Amino acid sequence: AQSVTQLGSHVSVSEGALVLLRCNYSSSVPPYLFWYVQYPNQGLQLLLKYTTGATLVKGINGFEAEFKKSETSFHLTKPSAHMSDAAEYFCAVSPIKAAGNKLTFGGGTRVLVKP
Amino acid sequence: DVKVTQSSRYLVKRTGEKVFLECVQDMDHENMFWYRQDPGLGLRLIYFSYDVKMKEKGDIPEGYSVSREKKERFSLILESASTNQTSMYLCASSHPVGGSLLGTQYFGPGTRLLVL
Numbered sequence: 400a401q402s403v404t405q406l407g408s409h410v411s412v413s414e415g416a417l418v419l420l421r422c423n424y425s426s427s428v429p430p431y432l433f434w435y436v437q438y439p440n441q442g443l444q445l446l447l448k449y450t451t452g453a454t455l456v457k458g459i460n461g462f463e464a465e466f467k468k469s470e471t472s473f474h475l476t477k478p479s480a481h482m483s484d485a486a487e488y489f490c491a492v493s494p495i496k497a498a499g500n501k502l503t504f505g506g507g508t509r510v511l512v513k514p
Numbered sequence: 515d516v517k518v519t520q521s522s523r524y525l526v527k528r529t530g531e532k533v534f535l536e537c538v539q540d541m542d543h544e545n546m547f548w549y550r551q552d553p554g555l556g557l558r559l560i561y562f563s564y565d566v567k568m569k570e571k572g573d574i575p576e577g578y579s580v581s582r583e584k585k586e587r588f589s590l591i592l593e594s595a596s597t598n599q600t601s602m603y604l605c606a607s608s609h610p611v612g613g614s615l616l617g618t619q620y621f622g623p624g625t626r627l628l629v630l
Contacts, residue, residue: 408554433618442518442604442621443557489556501547501572502619504556 401426401492405505413513418462418477420508422490425471430492432473433502434464437487446488449473460484485512517541518622520605526628533592535625537605544609546588547619548572548580551602563588595629602626 406421424430431450435443447458454466460483464475473490490505521536539546545564549557549572559572561580569580577599581589588607592599603626606619 403556405556435621440623442623443606443619444621445618448618491557501559501562502557504549504558506554506556 401430401494401503403490403492403503403505405488405490405508407508408506409509409511411511411513412480414482415479418475418480418484418510420475420488420490420510422464422473422475422505423471424473424490424492426492426494428495429466429468430494432464432466433491433493434458434462434473434475435489435491436460437489437507439486443489446475480510480512482512482514485510518605518607518620520603520622520625522625523623524626524628526630527592527595528630529596531592531595531629533595533627533629535590535592535603535605535627537588537590537607537622538586539588539605539607539620540586541607541620542585543607543620544585545607545619546582547606547608548578548588548590549604549606550574550599551604551624557604560590595627597629600627600629 402425404423433448434446447456449456449466457463462477487509491502518539547562548560563569563582579591604624605622608619
């Protein structure tokens with residue numbers, strides 16, 4: 400069974416500072432990896448995903464994530480936080496071959512951006 | 515733009531009531547999903563469907579059932595609502611893995627259900 404661990408349920412950053420959200424997964428084979436963002440009172444929106452190829456993945460709004468197979472990690476970063484980045488972020492994994500491409504989500508990390 | 519809509523944003527129901535949550539997607543997606551979202555637990559899969567009239571249990575199906583009579587519509591049913599089913603419910607849809615979109619799920623805005 401797959402599992403996803405997000406370190407830190409809440410992260411507080413200053414505007415302009417680095418945003419780093421950690422995600423580690425447990426899987427017998429490297430899965431597909433996703434980061435989703437949820438703004439207040441909205442559904443989830445895809446930020447970026449890793450499937451194959453380059454391990455550094457760029458997403459929307461200046462975010463990027465790096466897949467490190469040896470560390471079973473897929474940490475999300477943004478060099479400079481903006482007030483609009485305040486949201487909850489979810490890491491998710493999906494088996495490469497699975498009926499319905501089920502996602503397994505981490506517990507989420509809520510980001511607070513201080514002016 | 516992919517659009518996934520849910521019938522209600524907020525619902526208040528009483529214990530023992532039968533509750534229907536509706537989800538409609540307009541992108542001809544084969545796969546549809548129902549999740550519940552609780553603080554600190556992330557999203558947990560209740561049921562999913564990969565074709566009309568096909569359904570599979572997710573991680574937490576107890577107390578729930580689903581219906582998919584048409585490709586665009588996926589309904590979640592709480593047979594007899596209980597207070598521990600108070601939660602945010604999110605619907606999602608996707609193309610199957612192997613297609614060009616490689617399994618990206620698109621989410622609706624969610625239904626916040628309160629069971630009294």
